[in-house]
Amino acid sequence: MSRIVTRDLTKAYGDLAVIEPLSLDVPAGQFISVIGPSGCGKTTLMRVLAGLEPPSGGDVTVDGQAPATARSRKRVAMVPQQPGLLPWRTVRANARLLLDVNRASTPPDAADPTALLQEVGLGDFMDAYPHELSGGMQQRVALVRALALHAPLLVMDEPFAALDEITRAGMRGLLNHLVEGRGVTVFFITHSIAEAVALSDRVLVSSPRPARVVADITVDLPRPRAADVEDEPRFVELCAQVRHALHGGMS
Amino acid sequence: MSRRFLAPAVGIVVFLGVWEAFVRIFHVRKFVLRAPSAALRHLWNTRSTFLEAGWITVQHAGVGLLISLTIGVLVGAVLAASPFLEHATQPVLTLVQVAPWFAYVSSVVLWLGSGTPPALFMVGLVCLPAYVFATVDGMRSVEPATLELFRSVDAGRWEVLWRLRLPSAAPVLFTTSRFNLGLALAAAYYVEGANLSNEGIGAIGRRASAAASGADTLWAAVFAMAILGVLGLLLISLLQHVVLHWHAAHRTRPA
Incomplete structure (x- = not known):
């Protein structure tokens, strides 16, 4: 069964169309990226899938249920663009935040974030406060915070956009390592072509607003992916394919 | 570290020294200005009276401040959630804040009687507007992205308030407490002088200003x-250092 199913999904604010009719099937465990120009409606699509905004028309299900239901059952984990860590909570407590909030709905298989924090290299910083961490470390805590929920769908809104290029490259490797073999479906929004190709099984290229899928590109790079995947000729080819679709969609 | 304490100490000593010199050189009349040495000597000689009265004043100002803080946070939390109520309440709170409270103290004493009740009432009242405004601002200062994160797991209103909005308001509540402390002490002192119970430093001050020999x-x-x-x-x-150890203003080393 597909994790995300949309049929003629549309979104408009008054007369302003943001998403053109979209029909999409995302199988379980797929890492799907949406890339498109600023303001094209990618984030709106993510918010609809996360149950934070109702669609204007069409059908949408996440994990077989309405997004709002999935949200209330904590079946969607979000990683925002800014880490959004609470400054008064330690790293450990921040990683637990989504488990602690609305505790009654926390799924029984939610993971203790301690092991995850160790996995992302924050084992020595469990009791540190966010202001003691670098931007990359803060975003790693935000990743753990979302993964600890054990939700079948992970939505990420340009989570590495605020990081420097060296840190971003490291985060790509880390995210690949974290999601491979976990069976989680990832809906990833990005501005970076290399990021989309390095991380994804599939890249959707969107037109400027209103969002319309101009290309649906399968990324057939083998997994697990090492950091040097970005040196392979196939990687470069795929990046070019995405870039052409992006520029074709904009003209 | 010693510099942190040295500079304020130097400032106070110089200030008192200039004051002392001014009074002695110009022979200022006693009630107009007393030399600090004379005032402090008198304070020391009558310390048991002042300790007893001071304890009363501390209770009036301290308990009044805590009552005000509690009510202010409760009212502020409601107003932060409802712009309509906020706009409806703002003129009233502003009136309370700018009206000369010392002008109607005697009416409050007439209403609440002598002793502690009017003191607590006035302290609570004069400190309330600043606490309410601070709570509303602090609770609204929450990052929209963080709020969205809470919404993404369907957090209830109460949880957003308790886990997110209240801690976000803590820094500005401390700043407001510093400002309100002066107001609370002034209100306690003034009501003690007007509430006919002869308790507290305010009562001592009032009796002294009425007596010919009361300057000291x-x-x-x-x-x-x-x-x-x-x-x-x-x-x-x-308290701020303990409670807000995570806050930017208390970072001991850069991130």
Whole structure:
């Protein structure tokens, strides 16, 4: 069964169309990226899938249920663009935040974030406060915070956009390592072509607003992916394919 | 670290020295201005009276401040959630804030009787507007992205308030407490002078200003109030340091 199913999904604010009719099937465990120009409606699509905004028309299900239901059952984990860590909570407590909030709905298989924090290299910083961490470390805590929920769908809104290029490259490797073999479906929004190709099984290229899928590109790079995947000729080819679709969609 | 304490100490000593010199050189009349040495000597000589009265004043100002903080946070939390109620309440709170409270103290005493009740009421009232405004601002200062994160797991209103909005308002509530402390002490002192119960430093001050030989006592009362204010500020700073150790203003090293 597909994790995300949309049929003629549309979104408009008054007369302003943001998403053109979209029909999409995302199988379980797929890492799907949406890339498109600023303001094209990618984030709106993510918010609809996360149950934070109702669609204007069409059908949408996440994990077989309405997004709002999935949200209330904590079946969607979000990683925002800014880490959004609470400054008064330690790293450990921040990683637990989504488990602690609305505790009654926390799924029984939610993971203790301690092991995850160790996995992302924050084992020595469990009791540190966010202001003691670098931007990359803060975003790693935000990743753990979302993964600890054990939700079948992970939505990420340009989570590495605020990081420097060296840190971003490291985060790509880390995210690949974290999601491979976990069976989680990832809906990833990005501005970076290399990021989309390095991380994804599939890249959707969107037109400027209103969002319309101009290309649906399968990324057939083998997994697990090492950091040097970005040196392979196939990687470069795929990046070019995405870039052409992006520029074709904009003209 | 010693510099942190050295500079303020130097400032106070120089200030008192200039004051002392001014009074001695120009032979200022006693009630107009008393030399600090004379006022402090008198304070020391009558310390048991001042300790007893000071304890009353501390309770009036301290308990009044806590009552005000509690009500202010409760009211502020409601107003932060409802712009309509906020706009409806704002003119009333502004009136309370700008109206000369010392002008209607005698009416409050007439209403609530003598002793502690009017003191607590006035302290609570004069500190309330600043606490309400601070709570509303602090709770609204939450990052929209963080709020969205809470919404993404369907957090209830109460949880957003308790886990997100209240801690976000804590820094501005501490800043407001520093400002309100002076107001609370002034209100406590003034009501004690007007509430006919002869308790507290305010009552000592009032009796002294009515007596021909009261100059020393009056200025001792002024110093006693100043000492209470400094101790209060130290206590707030200490609490702030413990409660807000995570806050930007208390970072001991850059991130």
